[in-house]
Amino acid sequence: MALTVAQTISQATRTHLEENDGLLFGQCLTAVGWVGGTVPEMTEEEGIVELSMADVSGPGIAVGAALVGRRPIYVIRYQGFMWYNAAPILNYAAKSKDMWGVPCPICVRALAMEGGMGPVASAAHHGMVMRMPGISVFAPMTPGEWLEGWEWFMNHDKPIYMSEHRRSLLVDYEMEDDFSGQPDITLFPISAARLNVAHAVEVLQKEDITCDVVHLKWLKPFVTEERMIVSLGRSGLGLIIDTDFEVGGPSRGIAHELMLNASVPVHALGLEERSAGFAPHLDNLTPTPERIVERVREVVEQRASQRVTS
């Protein structure tokens, strides 16, 4: 039976603590579900370090352990808390090698959540991390992808920000890119948007709008790969869909980069420009299949009308 993402993380973590003298830091790791089953049921003596509720000193402590070679995993249970946690991670761990030639490899596991979580705990915030030099950003959604990010971390001496999503934890399959012969648009979903895109593509297909899907995992460094260019060359139109905010966010940045490389219009869709309320009708979620469908229709029609008038 295939392992889920949660099981994969837990297993890899256990191995890291048992065989690599690694450490895992975080808040409320052990008392409430072991972070969705992603943290192995081990003790402090075995390397699970419960921190206090101090959200800025806590990551600083994990960074200190990284400095002395323990390759810690630091778990942030809600990515929204990254606004507290960021300082020592982005200002120290990410800069240490540039400043002093001293690697500070820390694996930050930051879990995005959505649905009634409110304005602080909601959403992915990988965009804020992508802005800073010295740290890689990876957004896995499958067991194999998580292991890819982990292997990268273990084979490099840089920090990594694993922008995880709670909706991935029960995923026990891999997601392949989807290329048709003649797409109308190429979709580039990130994080939980990858799950929503699957439904959107089905709806759009019924409207004779064919979509290529290129799943984005490596957000930084972001490399424009041949398959992306080939697909955009065929479709002539792209759309990045993200679980982070659209304005000033990674979706627009990646869209810009793809446009420069593929010379076709690439649009962006992320969280709306407003705070998330707790009530369902006031929430601000990963673009839903409905929003994705609506945006795809819009940009496809826009292109069609431009072709007519030109």
Place this chain on the structure above:
Amino acid sequence: MEVNVANRAISADSGFEPDPDFRNNFPHSRILEIFRKTCTNRFFEYEVARVFDSGAIKMPIYLSIGQEHVAAVFSEVMNAPMIFGQHRGHSHYLSFGGDMRALIDELLHRETGCAGGMGGSASIHCPEIGMVGHSGLMGDQVPIAVGAALGSGKTVLTVFGDASGEEDYVYGAMGYAATKKLPMIFLCEDNNLSILTEVSKRRSWSLVDVARSVGMKAIDLVDDDPWHIAQAVSELKDDMPAFINVHVCRHHWHAGTGVDGEPEWNRFELFREALCDCGLKEEMLRIEQQAKDEVQRVWQEQLQGP
């Protein structure tokens, strides 16, 4: 000249009682070594100021004249800790054995500097002596120091000022160190100023009390006498983690070479007087001159360059 702490926020219970026996029994050889390091630090800072004023140093500098003895004492009494300092770190670097030439090169923006030119005056880094560079975010070295102590099991000294001590995360980090009983000393070099804003204008509470509130032994050292510092550290290092707040008197501005009149007190002169009182005047004068000559010679050589 007396130590004047009239304007300082002092804890009601300093947690410290000077021990005449400690002073009398502290070997002359060690106090003279502390004095030698103090002189080296001081004359080094004078050279930094001189070269800065000449325009050759094109970045902010953070001088420690007035408090240069603190690092000297710690280096003699603490055994090779990892050191997590802050922006005013020249004296710590030199006292704990950092290469003077590498620091000069750092201040002159050279690749051969101790941080390759990246750290400047504020972010001194020297793995050879266990000194870890500071990022510039005030006080962030404190939680990182806690993590280093936890992760390595080594003794750690973390140094910060009275202003950085107010950073939210410093309290959390100290609390965690106390919870985990980590081998650390938290040293606050309390010069009573955040740039120009005095402690009394910023807070009504004491860092010493904060340290005690998380279960840590803490001393508020009103008199920054080197023997007192040595005694305090000797007591604290057997009961770590521990906190020491040393009231010091910085002579220059927060950054740069400006001064605002005479300092409240001049510890260097007081140190000299105390050594004379110990019958060590001759040695004191010799050490002072040697240190001055050595520092000036090394600076001269480095300025001339390869």
